[in-house]
Amino acid sequence: MRTTPMTLLDRDVRALRTTAPPPARRARPRLDAGDRDVLMLYVFTRVAVFLTAYCTAWLFPRDPGAHRPEPFAAVVGQWDWNHYLHIARDGYFPDDPAARPAERDDREAFFPGFPLVLRAVHLLVRDWTAAGLLVSLVAGAVAVLALGRIARLELPRAADGRRTVLLLLASPCAVFLAVGYTESLFLALALPAWLAARRHDWRLAALLAAGATTVRVSGLFLLAALAVHFALTAPRRGELRRLPWLALPALPPVLYSWYLYGHTGDVMAWKHAQERGWYRQFHAPWESWGTTWEAAFGHGYSAPYALMWQAELVAMLVGLVTVGLLARARRRPEAVYVALSLWALGTSYWYMSVPRATLLWWPLWTGLAAWTSRGPRRTAAWLCLSVPLSVVLAVAFFSGRWAG
Template structure:
């Protein structure tokens, strides 16, 4: 006998007589079948949106948390979902359902290597790197004021912070003749340049190589996070329909015990406020969902590499290396790999002070995680990302006698002193629209204001979605940059807000016009910023 809900049946794997392997649900259909001694079968096919793919509501199914009831005769017991060990392999199939409906499967290992989505993200990265080469060629001629041959190609990338990083990599911080303000820059990127210089003997080229590798890694990690945005949204739609209600809509059958089913779901329930984690191994999703996830990853990668300040992902700046560590750390935290997460976050903290904001987000993710995702004995790991910052502060104090040498260098070199946000906004507004700066410099300050508005909107959206750790990360970044003399480097910091790119990528998958608008409106801004930087006019 078969019961079908909403016409969503697409067949499925047997539950009871067969093993439910790895928590995978087959392409939008949940089939339950058990053969008794009499040979009679009962089968229920539930709506692919209600009980499909990778989510079964706000509960956790753990190797049979809801029981392994037989489905005999004509009786399909309401709410009974069977889970059995795969006897041939001796492995128990486990599925832990997170608060957003995503299923983490512990019965199989995640696939290693690059998938189709990763390759799509890398294609977007590669295409935009070629675009940067074209812009570097253009910058040498578009702004030429004399009939002379432009200088070496690498010289166009030797701008501002790149020269500081090269100086630190060559001479460290306190060699004779070095600028004391260089201590405002953390040592992670110069160390990576020094190591690369062992193979690439030009310092500028070494910085470009570090940034190229870092941005490639960051793009792949971002593409994966964006793909999971689509998968999570698909599962949430099924969860919101309440799969328990779908089961209880079945006609009453012999032997049904709704009280037992409700109690089982209650015991397995995960609070709505608990943050979601990413599947350890992707559950089986409908082909259409997987295709949308792949497109979301490619969209996010393209948007990230065409962001207004994307030239700083190609230049010898620290954003790309930080993004590689930070995005990978967050992906590890979402997979409950806390050791990997804190080690990667520590590496990010060695590159930029933003690593402390990342550490705060990971710590909040850990605290809000359910018992199925973390153990309190792992809590001491959360201090690991702060260790590089503490070590750097101790190092500076040893040589300068100043516990606040980093902050004082920021104030001396870039006028970053603590101010209230309104003062910073007013100062930036005057620089942008008060006719106090040259035209292209005023335009740069306008971008700073726009980036702050985007950051505020992103923070509000994350709070509405109850994505507390990511909201904390973005909010701390805004607080650090919004309480100085004026807004500075906010578009560059916007590169590091992975929720912005993942949500945009998922949105563009649902609304293709978003991609078109982005390419038409944002890519030209990126080209303008790149031309200013490469021609030496970015900072006036």
């Protein structure tokens, strides 16, 4: 057979194909299918929350005879948002008295983490309300991703991550994950911290927990859970040298107390501000229960207020059952975390913000996911109970009726 230049070229190409290295394998995406499902669910529920806010603005204007709705910023910027806004914009101790019109607005009660992030985002997003919503939107996405991964780590089915996130996002107080409040930012730090601790990455867990303690005092309850988990797992894994890292999350509250002491002469100024503004003085647990019960059913308060006190009682019962089930299952770190939260909220003059605190109890949502996964009827029953309450409380918040 006659050899031609084309024949030689074909032979060289065939040889090159047989000796060429295989194509490089694609790097595994950071977000797997389960993560993408969680994020899609998160987006859909954010649309639902803001649609509820839009309808509430039209249905419940402050002036019943108004022909225009309330500005959107006023609808979503209710209650504690004003404290965070004032701190981010003016600081804790502004030089201008007009920046702090009330004699004492007790803004020291709020930890600086969220206002600091809000102020940083405001450098790019010049509208304060939009900046607050953006912080919660991004932080909430991180939080639900971490929650989904925790659920997939602890529960047997791959779909349990999506189920756990759905239960959280459809929970009665889920509106606080969408507005300019601290819950989303706290969870965006606390849940990855717990996930890192489960993987025995104590340095990362401590760094994230330090961020959580900057945002809320609840970060100290997370620190206690991390310490218990460390005590139960680190000795047999030879990780005791990692123990000093667990001191890091205690540093932000210490620095904040030191800062307040420099301005007020009171090292516990943040706690005393809570006592003045929100009746956080210590009372025995049975006294707190009795006072809240009287407020809920004693007909001494208007009906909207009484309904909120009833919600506080129900949330406290849910928390107590959760602690009992965690203790029974020997999940001691999670039991400590929820129990400390209940102790802090259940030893004041009366219960306040217990329903909101349920958002931070990730063992509650993984436990409910495990329970509802046993049959479709359980899922349907829970969602038929939770979703209407979620809508009602969202409307109550957006219309300014959250606290009556």
